[in-house]
Amino acid sequence: MKRGLWIIFAILSILIGLYPAIYYFHDNRFGLLSSKSEALTSSTPYLVFSTRILHLADWLC
Known part of the structure; x- marks a missing residue:
């Protein structure tokens, strides 16, 4: 259960971090x-x- 939540958190963090690159x-x-x-x-x-x-968003993720 805990591992699944971390995977979801990681995927959402990556997607939010990549948004400025769009x-x-x-x-x-x-x-x-x-x-x-x-x-x-x-x-x-x-x-x-x-x-x-863009660099700040990259640094935060």
């Missing part, structure tokens, strides 16, 4: 990214910030 590998703009302008998403500060979030 924005980099998916071609269409969706979710929060669809509300951002093209000028914003191509600016250097935004790219640095979003990369930092």
Whole structure:
């Protein structure tokens, strides 16, 4: 029973950790990214910030 709960917890943690990577590998703009302008998403500060979030999510999992 305890082992099964840990497996479920691990799978859910991996899925949540991989969610930010979808924005980099998916071609269409969706979710929060669809509300951002093209000028914003191509600016250097935004790219640095979003990369930092991706690395933070990777570090937490």
